[in-house]
Amino acid sequence: MPPLLKLEALAPLVQSPLHPEGASFEVRAGTTVAIMGPSGCGKSRLLRTIADLEPSSGTVWLNGQEKKTIPAPLWRRRVVYCAAESGWWADRVGDHFQPSVRLTMALEAVGLPAEAMEWSVPRLSSGERQRLALLRALTLPSEDGEGRVYLLDEPTAALDPDSTLRVEALLRTVLSPSCAVLMITHHREQAARLANRLLCFDAGRLVAKALAP
């Protein structure tokens, strides 16, 4: 079985912060891979290139199928990107979601009430905003049941310790055998709690590191 996500020499086309050889690694279905590195080293841009939001050189495959053979809207439904700073386009939170039992359960799991769907976006605290943006990504309906990769950019950066643990517990439930998570974190303990593999930026190269401190 091919890896769910595979990168070969992937790099942003414009002013890439990566070493010229780009990023090459695989993410297997059912696993979480954590990425760490200093501020400005290129972590977010790497996720954005995988998500097809920045022009890039190199090659990406999803389930053995090359990105350039998959229409962009379909790619973005299967490679779901959750940015560190979320974008919202309507005033009411609920207008960004499709109601479902899964959503109600997920809200509860991260400590938010069902009424959060009625809240207005401008009133959200940064932690509420971050959890809701994550739920929006995680509960996107899947039309074809195909495997998905979730690209999560510092998904708990705005959260208190208790909310962080709640979100981590939710993330573990996302990992069906056909899905995978590729996440950026600044916390090694979080990587150790969640990830199967850790990749660290070192002078523009991604280097595998042990998860134990």
Ligand SMILES: Nc1ncnc2c1ncn2[C@@H]1O[C@H](COP(=O)(O)OP(=O)(O)OP(=O)(O)O)[C@@H](O)[C@H]1O
């Ligand atoms: N569109 C762009 N074109 C050129 N350079 C960019 C672009 N967007 C960001 N950069 C630069 O690329 C570098 C990497 O940015 P990136 O956002 O990937 O960093 P990061 O590792 O995620 O940092 P942090 O941990 O602070 O979020 C930074 O120096 C940034 O200023």
